[in-house]
Amino acid sequence: MMNAMSTPEWRNHTDLTKFILLGFNDVPQLQIFFFWIFLLIYTATVAANLLIVVLVACDQHLHTPMYFFLGNLSCLETFYSTTILPRMITAFLTGDTMIPVWGCLLQYYFFGSLAGSECYLLAAMSYDRFLAICKPLHYSVLMNNTLCVQLMLTSCISCFLLNSVTTYLISQLSFCGPYILDHFFCDFTPLIMLACEGSLRMEFIGFILSFMIAFVPFLLTLISYSFIISTILRIPSTNDRQKAFSTCSSHLTVVIIFYGTLVIVYMVPQSDTLKDLNKVFSVFYTVLTPIVNPVVYCLRNREVKGALMKLTSQLSNFLREAWILL
8 A cells, every 4th residue: 555655656646736837938038028028918908908998888879788798898808818918927027837736727717717708798799780780670679788788697607607617627637747738828628638537538528518618609609690791781782781891890800810719729630740839829819819809999990989089088188187287
């Protein structure tokens, strides 16, 4: 009994307290450069998304279902970035690539839950655009405040509950050394690749839950846009077609960027030659997408640009009056 308990394999199972996140440590000469780049991206992401939230909350013209969902999407993006980037930025500065097991599982839980919530929220936004374009006469009745809140809460609660199952099952796995995650955050695939046994079962469970969290809302989004595009193409006037398409072009751009990078990361085989490429594309949907979303909505949406100009004017007037009083 004592000999069995003193073997390296037994110690590997019992002494596990931390994982090593490799991140981008294979290019040590660029660590400071990465630190400043990702710090700038994170600061801009939080500032831009909070600005969207403030605009939606303060401007009466943006108190509509579409902008209600946009404000919630910006909140999700802020939390989504915060689960990954602060830890990543700290590692670039300090060189500390260790993360506690509980911290890794917590990061995976919030990352997966927030990503799934975003998938369903994008589906809810596509349904909103479907009603606005395909059933305009019934839009105000069908898409009321109660339904908006129900869709938002259902998106978040269901994904947090589903991902809690995956996180619990991962926490029950036995991990074999070396405990090195070849990624910059704790994702599903790098975690189960370290499992001593049960990885195939976890892959199957992960596939089922991914189907429910990501594929189902993607399919709902696809169905909504098939009806939207079909309706737009039947509009006789070119100007009316352009106006109809402009109401959903920003959301469609965000959907393409988000799901496009997801497909590349999770559908491309996890081979050694493509591992670094997957890591790079993971940066797109975890780091760059949250900053792209508010930029797309600000640049392509007249109402948001108008609200931004109004807020800027009010702020400048306030600062001018404050300066005069001083």
